[in-house]
Structure formats: C-alpha cells, structure tokens
Amino acid sequence: MLNALIIAALAAGPAASAPYADCLLGNIQPGLTDRTVQLVQQACAAKHPDSFVAAMEMERQFGNQRRAQIDAERAAAERSANAAANAAAIAAQAAADHEAARAKGADAK
Known part of the structure; x- marks a missing residue:
C-alpha cells in the first residue's frame, strides 16, 4: 500500500501534492521498523484525515484495477490452456x- 501511495505522490508532482502523502514522505526514512512505519502512517492520517481518505480511495481504485488485470490475465491463461488441451486431445x-485403421488393415491381410 505504501509503495503505491509513494509512487502516486511522486508521479503527481508538487502541484498536486497531498498533505497525507507529504507527511509520509517527510517522516518515513530507510531503516524504520514496520511498526514505526505504521505509527507514522497513523499519525499522518490523524493529522490529515481528508487527504488520508483521498489516498485510501486512490489505493482502493488501484487495487480494483490490479485485480481486474489479474482476472483478465488468468482468464487468458485458462483459455490458452484449454485450447492447448483441446488440441492435444484432438x-x-x-x-x-x-x-486403429492401421491395425484393421493388418487384420484384413
């Protein structure tokens, strides 16, 4: 979740900056424990609730798009596997x- 949020915040650039994302980017540093990152996320969400809601909505939309992409890829793989299985059966x-025809011909001789 955080990676997608950071990527989106960086891609949006400074003109479309969001306070929640800015808070995260300003306070999360390499080497922090997972628990510390969670505490920073909670603090930033409490400090910027409107921006947090918008970020979660963006994350939900991204998740839905990714799920749809995965479902489409799975369906394509299933169609491909079914086609290969049908070709093998044929x-x-x-x-x-x-x-059978060869054996029948040998029996006739």
Whole structure:
C-alpha cells in the first residue's frame, strides 16, 4: 500500500501534492521498523484525515484495477490452456484413429 501511495505522490508532482502523502514522505526514512512505519502512517492520517481518505480511495481504485488485470490475465491463461488441451486431445484421437485403421488393415491381410 505504501509503495503505491509513494509512487502516486511522486508521479503527481508538487502541484498536486497531498498533505497525507507529504507527511509520509517527510517522516518515513530507510531503516524504520514496520511498526514505526505504521505509527507514522497513523499519525499522518490523524493529522490529515481528508487527504488520508483521498489516498485510501486512490489505493482502493488501484487495487480494483490490479485485480481486474489479474482476472483478465488468468482468464487468458485458462483459455490458452484449454485450447492447448483441446488440441492435444484432438491429436491423441487422430493418432488413436490412425492406429486403429492401421491395425484393421493388418487384420484384413
């Protein structure tokens, strides 16, 4: 969540800066523990509730878009796998038919 928020805040640039994101960017530093980062997030959310709500809405929309993308990729993979399985089944049936016809021809001799 935080990575997406930071990326969005950086991409938006200074003209569209949000107080919650600015608070996070100004207070989260490398080396902080996960618990400390959570405390900073909570403090920034308490200090900038409107901006926090907007950031969470943006995160929700991003999550929905990502979920839709994953679902579309999964559906495409399933279609591809089904097509490959059908092609393999057709090839196996053709090979079985060919073998049956060959065996029938050998029996006739």
